């Protein structure tokens with residue numbers, strides 16, 4: 001060490017908060033004799049301008065190399081004091097806080113001299129640390145400029161549009177042949193009852209035409225690796241066997257295709273052909289040939305579609321294409337699915353045709369749906385006279401199903417009952433509920449309107465049994481308010497099925513090293529203060545993949561995620577905390593233990609057989625340093641030597 | 654004079670030190686015997702640091718981090734968990750009471766728990782008496 005450290009210790013009174021319990025001037029006198037302490041003083045409020053000026057003056061006049069401010073918690077003013085020392089040319093990491101308020105004076109008020117003794121130890125410990133601190137500069141790193149959005153539901157669409165509008169290039173990857181997600185399947189949307197497709201499709205078109213957005217539909221992110229600002233991804237574009245540009249949507253191919261399979265877009269209420277378009281306003285607006293259903297992509301077996309296509313758009317020779325791209329930020333908007341039918345045995349879901357889920361009911365209500373907007377029950381096409389709606393199906397039931405609330409079902413059930421009553425005014429609608437959660441803007445009024453104006457009968461209680469009796473579904477339940485059992489012969493039962501993370505959420509979380517919460521939804525960095533960020537730098541969440549949400553909340557989160565991505569992409573370089581691990585190659589035996597301990601994949605054994613750290617990936621937890629058997633790794637500014645000396649300062653005399 | 658144990662506390666910055674701050678903000682008093690050292694993560698704590706503290710004369714060492722699953726760095730606390738468990742076995746083999754080392758999960762919202770932990774630990778070590786290398790004044 002070239003120059004002998006000269007540490008200044010600045011002790012704050014914090015009015016009476018510290019000085020009332022701790023002998024601050026006594027401390028200032030005692031500490032001056034301590035090794036390397038060149039200056040000490042106490043002052044009423046160190047964080048005030050005059051207080052900060054005292055520190056600055058002392059640094060200049062006393063040639064201080066380090067500063068200890070004995071005051072409140074570093075979470076309060078560490079930034080303030082580091083800024084102050086920087087103003088006079090000292091490196092910010094040469095300033096440290098000794099917490100003698102929260103962790104001393106405030107908790108030992110009754111203990112006589114003891115708090116002063118303890119404060120002295122705390123200060124000595126921090127002096128030992130600071131005098132060994134190295135000066136550091138943030139690590140600056142270039143980043144890629146593009147943003148990847150995974151999932152093209154309303155949340156992903158909103159996020160992509162916002163990021164693109166701010167002038168950044170976006171690639172949106174959607175696994176289905178069209179964007180739109182579940183919103184495209186909905187009839188009308190609560191609470192205003194606008195037609196879902198009418199408000200969604202203009203956004204889909206806008207996205208498709210945006211000069212900064214490249215849409216890769218029917219595609220999947222195969223691999224992604226890297227770190228904040230520098231992700232590289234391989235995206236597979238699956239063959240649709242139709243030239244999107246040439247296809248003019250005439251539909252001749254669909255007419256001649258001999259294969260009929262279940263139509264997923266209509267939730268199994270209808271069939272579709274092997275070559276099909278999910279709905280007429282799909283984007284990209286083109287047909288897709290489903291190879292699982294097709295007789296063989298082979299003119300010898302069948303080539304009816306290719307022959308019927310006047311535009312020559314059908315191309316059996318297409319194969320997967322792989323796109324490699326670098327991304328600065330990633331927005332994950334992979335959405336939800338409904339809780340699987342098989343799980344809801346008690347309500348006969350999956351067993352009786354006339355027990356349907358909410359999305360099936362949306363398709364029935366939809367003017368472009370399989371029944372043209374007339375509610376008809378699946379078994380015989382009759383218009384149902386009695387419809388029972390069961391809320392919380394699979395939700396809020398920790399013993400048998402999901403423990404959480406799916407948040408949107410109270411609202412969409414009310415909407416369903418209302419829309420049913422509008423099409424079948426003489427029909428009866430019954431809703432079984434646990435309680436009604438209608439916390440959104442104008443939501444409670446909507447529910448009241450449904451109960452009062454639409455004369456939907458709300459029954460507080462659970463359904464205990466459901467069975468087919470002749471042509472009807474007999475529903476036994478409890479009306480808790482009237483205190484009696486009820487029995488309803490329903491023509492149709494609609495389950496407000498729980499919302500679960502979409503299939504593939506698990507895989508996505510593994511690819512991007514994201515955490516999932518207990519219920520399988522993506523876990524945000526902080527439940528309150530960082531709701532759109534993941535703990536993986538540069539990866540953000542939008543929409544229902546992070547938890548059940550309605551459309552307004554999905555859109556808000558989409559914009560929130562976009563703002564975070566824009567913030568990141570707009571920085572010329574990204575800076576990273578320089579408190580990272582360092583490796584002493586002479587001590588490293590190349591055992592590789594550290595590699596497995598690092599939660600961020602920041603370590604590797606390099607070609608010379610010794611550990612190497614990626615300073616951008618290292619978050620500075622120090623776990624590896626503590627696990628290294630040869631002490632080859634050390635965490636900058638919290639080295640073994642520093643810790644040992646701190647311990648010694650606390651104990652050793 | 655009553656035996657006043659000397660205790661060292663290693664607190665992770667994200668949870669336990671924040672929990673200790675909250676104890677302060679809510680004025681939950683506890684004995685002043687434990688002197689805190691804030692580290693980035695409980696995973697930074699090496700068995701050597703604990704042994705060093707005991708050898709230097711500490712009568713007890715507290716290691717405190719985020720609850721399992723909550724570590725700011727996802728998993729540092731799991732490593733500490735194993736390291737401390739192992740160390741306790743070794744201490745026992747060497748004839749030292751393993752209760753002189755205590756691991757406790759304290760979140761940023763658990764000010765009360767932090768204060769109670771320090772209080773209990775101080776009482777416990779008082780019961781045990783000075784450690785083998787103690788330099789506490791009797």
Ligand SMILES: Cc1cc2nc3c(=O)[nH]c(=O)nc-3n(C[C@H](O)[C@H](O)[C@H](O)COP(=O)(O)OP(=O)(O)OC[C@H]3O[C@@H](n4cnc5c(N)ncnc54)[C@H](O)[C@@H]3O)c2cc1C
Pocket residue numbers: 150151152153154155156173174175176179180181182183186188189190191219220221333334335336337357358359362408412415502503504508542543544545549550551552554
């Ligand atoms: C029956 C019912 C009725 C509803 N009615 C209303 C209503 O009236 N009003 C309202 O506000 N809300 C309503 N909702 C809620 C609404 O559907 C959601 O809030 C909204 O659709 C969520 O959008 P999203 O983008 O988060 O998810 P999604 O719509 O699920 O979109 C996710 C998209 O990501 C794609 N994807 C998934 N995984 C991948 C992957 N690995 N790679 C690429 N792409 C992937 C999917 O194919 C999909 O296109 C209703 C929900 C239900 C179930």
Ligand code: SF4
Pocket residue numbers: 580581597598599600601602603613617618619620621622623624625635
């Ligand atoms: S300090 Fe933590 S983040 Fe950095 S290399 Fe070591 S284990 Fe990984």
Ligand code: FES
Pocket residue numbers: 665666667668669693694695696717718719723724725726728729730
């Ligand atoms: S940050 Fe608290 S234990 Fe890791």
